[in-house]
Amino acid sequence: MYFVCRWREESPFSKRVVTLPDVTVLDWFRRGWGCDDPEG
Template identity: 85%
Template sequence: MFFVCRWREELPFSKRVVTVPDATVLDWFRRGWEHDDPHAWIDGELGGDVYGLESIFEEARKRHLPRPASVDDLRALVDRAPVGGG
């Protein structure tokens, strides 16, 4: 699976493209679910910071949520997670 992150701070068309071994987004989230330091894991997996992405993992840990069993489970968590860990 490919992860693409775009931002405009450096150049108008800046982007980072990373290949991860997972077949789906759900698989990627499930693999990272139990890491002690979500920020460090995301940084290592995706080649740098992705603003707010760690907040999903932090919210799940704070609420003691099990790994999502479906895309719908993951979507519900993403919709509720505070962006940027706020």
């Protein structure tokens, strides 16, 4: 799964792409649901 975040302050085409190991957003949410530490 890819997460794309766009910023318009630097230029109209500024973006950051993060690759996550999960298949869907729901899987990503489930993986982090039981964690007490937000950094974990």
